[in-house]
Amino acid sequence: MFYIIGLGLSDEKDITLRGLEAVRSSTRLYLEAYTSILIVQKERLEEFYGKPLILADRDMVETESDEILRDAHTQNVALLVVGDPFGATTHTDILLRARAIGIPTCVIHNASIMNAVGACGLQLYNFGQTVSLVFFTDTWRPDSFYDRLRENVDLGMHTLILLDIKVKEQSEENLARGRKIYEPPRYMSIPQAVAQLAEVEKKRQGGVVIPERTLAIALSRVGGGPDNERIVCGTLAQLGEQPPNVFGEPLHSLVIVGRRLHHLEAEYAETFAVNPILWREVAQNVYNCNFD
Amino acid sequence: MFYIIGLGLSDEKDITLRGLEAVRSSTRLYLEAYTSILIVQKERLEEFYGKPLILADRDMVETESDEILRDAHTQNVALLVVGDPFGATTHTDILLRARAIGIPTCVIHNASIMNAVGACGLQLYNFGQTVSLVFFTDTWRPDSFYDRLRENVDLGMHTLILLDIKVKEQSEENLARGRKIYEPPRYMSIPQAVAQLAEVEKKRQGGVVIPERTLAIALSRVGGGPDNERIVCGTLAQLGEQPPNVFGEPLHSLVIVGRRLHHLEAEYAETFAVNPILWREVAQNVYNCNFD
Numbered sequence: 001m002f003y004i005i006g007l008g009l010s011d012e013k014d015i016t017l018r019g020l021e022a023v024r025s026s027t028r029l030y031l032e033a034y035t036s037i038l039i040v041q042k043e044r045l046e047e048f049y050g051k052p053l054i055l056a057d058r059d060m061v062e063t064e065s066d067e068i069l070r071d072a073h074t075q076n077v078a079l080l081v082v083g084d085p086f087g088a089t090t091h092t093d094i095l096l097r098a099r100a101i102g103i104p105t106c107v108i109h110n111a112s113i114m115n116a117v118g119a120c121g122l123q124l125y126n127f128g129q130t131v132s133l134v135f136f137t138d139t140w141r142p143d144s145f146y147d148r149l150r151e152n153v154d155l156g157m158h159t160l161i162l163l164d165i166k167v168k169e170q171s172e173e174n175l176a177r178g179r180k181i182y183e184p185p186r187y188m189s190i191p192q193a194v195a196q197l198a199e200v201e202k203k204r205q206g207g208v209v210i211p212e213r214t215l216a217i218a219l220s221r222v223g224g225g226p227d228n229e230r231i232v233c234g235t236l237a238q239l240g241e242q243p244p245n246v247f248g249e250p251l252h253s254l255v256i257v258g259r260r261l262h263h264l265e266a267e268y269a270e271t272f273a274v275n276p277i278l279w280r281e282v283a284q285n286v287y288n289c290n291f292d
Numbered sequence: 293m294f295y296i297i298g299l300g301l302s303d304e305k306d307i308t309l310r311g312l313e314a315v316r317s318s319t320r321l322y323l324e325a326y327t328s329i330l331i332v333q334k335e336r337l338e339e340f341y342g343k344p345l346i347l348a349d350r351d352m353v354e355t356e357s358d359e360i361l362r363d364a365h366t367q368n369v370a371l372l373v374v375g376d377p378f379g380a381t382t383h384t385d386i387l388l389r390a391r392a393i394g395i396p397t398c399v400i401h402n403a404s405i406m407n408a409v410g411a412c413g414l415q416l417y418n419f420g421q422t423v424s425l426v427f428f429t430d431t432w433r434p435d436s437f438y439d440r441l442r443e444n445v446d447l448g449m450h451t452l453i454l455l456d457i458k459v460k461e462q463s464e465e466n467l468a469r470g471r472k473i474y475e476p477p478r479y480m481s482i483p484q485a486v487a488q489l490a491e492v493e494k495k496r497q498g499g500v501v502i503p504e505r506t507l508a509i510a511l512s513r514v515g516g517g518p519d520n521e522r523i524v525c526g527t528l529a530q531l532g533e534q535p536p537n538v539f540g541e542p543l544h545s546l547v548i549v550g551r552r553l554h555h556l557e558a559e560y561a562e563t564f565a566v567n568p569i570l571w572r573e574v575a576q577n578v579y580n581c582n583f584d
Contacts, residue, residue: 008308009401016402017312018305018517084403086410092560099563107411109301109403109515110308111376114416116401118378124406125424129449130417151447157421223401225310268384271391 002069002098003078004085006110009223011040012048019108023049026078030056030068032091034167036082036113037185037251039224045080053080057168065094072103087112111223113253117160120217120231121268126260127160128152133193133254134164135186143200149256150208156260163188163252187250190218190232194240194254211237213286215257215279217269220248234274235282242274263289294361294390295370296377298402301515303332304340311400315341318370322348322360324383326459328374328405329543331516337372345372349460357386364395379404403515405545409452412509412523413560418552419452420444425485425546426456427478435492441548442500448552455480455544479542482510482524486532486546503529505578507549507571509561512540526566527574534566555581 003022008014015023023029031042031053038045046053056068056079068079085091085107098105118124129152131145145161152159167185174181194211201209217233230248232239239254257269266283273279283289295314300306307315315321323334323345330337338345348360348371360371377383377399390397410416421444423437437453444451459477466473486508493501509525522540524531531546549561558575565571575581 006403010310013310013313014308014401016300016306016308018302020309021305084407084410086416087407092413092556096560096563104518106518107515109306109408109411111298111401111403112407115376115379115404115407118376119399119401121384124378125422128420129447130419132417155421155443155447223399226396226398264384268388271388 001076002072002103002105003076003108004091004095004105005078005080005108006084006112007038007080007082008110009083009113009116010221010225010228011038012045014110014223016108016110019110022076022078022106022108023051023080026076027071028054028077030054030079032056032058032061032079032081034058035165037165037167038082039221039228039249061091061094065097068094069098069101069103072098083112084110084114087114113162113222114160116222117219117253117255119222119229120219120233120255120272122158122217122255122257122265123262126158126258128155128157128258130160130162132162132164133188133196135166135188136196143204146200146204146206146208150206152258153208153256155258157258159256159258161193161254161256163193163254165251187252189244190247190252190254191240191242191244193252194236197236198240209236209256211235211240213282215261215282215287217255217257217272218247219253219255220250231272232274233269233272234279238274238278257287259287261287261289263291267291293368294364294395294397295368295400296383296387296397297370297372297400298376298379298404299330299372299374300402301375301405301408302513302517302520303330304337306402306515308400308402311402314368314370314398314400315343315372318368319363320346320369322346322371324348324350324353324371324373326350327457329457329459330374331513331520331541353383353386357389360386361390361393361395364390375404376402376406379406405454405514406452408514409511409545409547411514411521412511412525412547412564414450414509414547414549414557415554418450418550420447420449420550422452422454424454424456425480425488427458427480428488435496438492438496438498438500442498444550445500445548447550449550451548451550453485453546453548455485455546457543479544481536482539482544482546483532483534483536485544486528489528490532501528501548503527503532505574507553507574507579509547509549509564510539511545511547512542523564524566525561525564526571530566530570549579551579553579553581555583559583
């Protein structure tokens with residue numbers, strides 16, 4: 001059997017019992033942790049499982065699937081992924097490949113940011129499509145996310161924005177010289193995301209995000225329990241001005257609040273507001289929330 | 293501490309280790325299982341936990357929250373919910389109430405249909421807002437979902453439709469006589485959902501769903517493993533014609549495929565098609581999927 005097992009959002013205890021059974025029954029375990037991360041390291045998982053983990057980057061999952069699937073006709077092999085196997089990164093290619101060569105497959109689900117974002121108090125029903133925001137570089141500042149965001153904003157829906165992470169990057173020099181030396185991991189911060197949004201808004205002039213009038217919610221380490229999880233909300237302008245430590249440790253996500261905001265959603269999120277009075281004022285005056 | 297613990301989608305083994313620890317540490321356990329269900333009964337959970345469960349319907353969670361929260365200042369109390377605590381039904385009211393009276397809270401996430409729907413092969417990124425379809429009665433045939441569906445369809449996004457369940461209904465006679473006798477549980481089937489969609493389309497004439505040209509995917513018991521999970525796809529017309537047992541056991545959900553369908557999404561879903569040739573034809577000719 002070939003398993004793909006979601007590890008959930010935070011640490012070794014977020015796996016399900018069904019997932020842990022599959023881990024215990026597997027002879028080889030691969031860990032894909034390049035598009036998202038847990039707050040614990042590989043070694044902690046290995047100790048907890050009592051088994052070694054083979055790190056698998058995107059490239060390996062995509063190009064060496066036959067090696068990953070080796071012997072899965074007769075043994076159990078598992079690919080462990082952060083969040084859910086069908087979260088932001090899907091693993092359909094390797095599942096198709098397994099089926100094509102007659103290996104039975106089993107997906108074990110878990111929470112992902114795509115549903116745990118509900119922790120901010122906004123109804124999942126009212127979210128439109130999810131978008132990703134990548135690190136801008138000097139020469140690459142893609143803004144196609146803006147059109148997706150506009151579609152949601154025009155309809156009044158909320159938008160989950162996933163912020164880029166870089167955990168296995170090479171410098172241009174190391175890349176050119178073929179040296180497998182990697183830069184320290186980088187995680188996009190909330191102020192950086194706000195700045196990139198503002199830059200694209202300025203260029204595109206669509207009125208999709210207006211720093212003083214658009215409400216937003218920053219989430220960090222959702223599902224990490226009271227000691228780790230951090231939710232902070234305010235206008236985009238306010239979030240952009242906060243020192244980075246206000247937002248907790250990575251990973252971060254950002255929600256742009258749509259104008260269908262219900263007063264119960266606003267009231268729940270208010271408990272996380274940088275300035276609850278201003279939060280309510282904007283919800284009332286810009287979003288027409290009726291708090292009676 | 294007041295915990296709200298997501299149980300995931302299928303049976304007693306879908307709880308996370310973190311969730312199980314919280315269950316073990318709690319002196320009272322409530323189970324909310326009226327808006328969704330596991331495939332196992334309360335008794336199996338009780339046996340597994342070694343503790344009794346108190347059934348809590350929506351009404352109780354909403355109106356008797358102080359009883360649920362009793363003693364949670366000094367003991368652990370847990371509310372168990374199917375899926376994720378912030379899935380289709382949110383539990384923000386009782387969390388707000390707990391905070392208002394100074395009780396610490398902790399939410400333990402899990403998979404819900406809102407993210408596990410990715411099992412059908414469509415990218416979660418490409419889903420718009422989620423809608424619910426309720427059982428039509430002689431006098432109540434609400435069609436506001438149609439406007440939401442149209443918004444998604446117009447943008448080319450996929451739509452997850454959650455199908456109604458009735459697990460604690462009284463007949464009009466029993467209600468009138470105040471007899472607490474409940475009808476057998478009912479779960480909307482896929483053909484019934486397709487018929488209701490067709491009825492509303494006929495009335496509203498928006499061209500949002502066209503039985504022969506709209507692709508759809510039926511999901512049942514997602515996350516229940518190879519023996520339980522069932523995914524079936526085809527045109528809406530095809531799904532409406534299948535005998536109900538084709539779709540597996542409840543709960544069912546239905547996805548309306550948006551026209552941004554990518555050929556990789558279509559190829560993955562094709563393995564679940566009633567008729568793979570017709571599936572591909574419609575994907576190609578109506579959805580302009582390019583399979584090269």
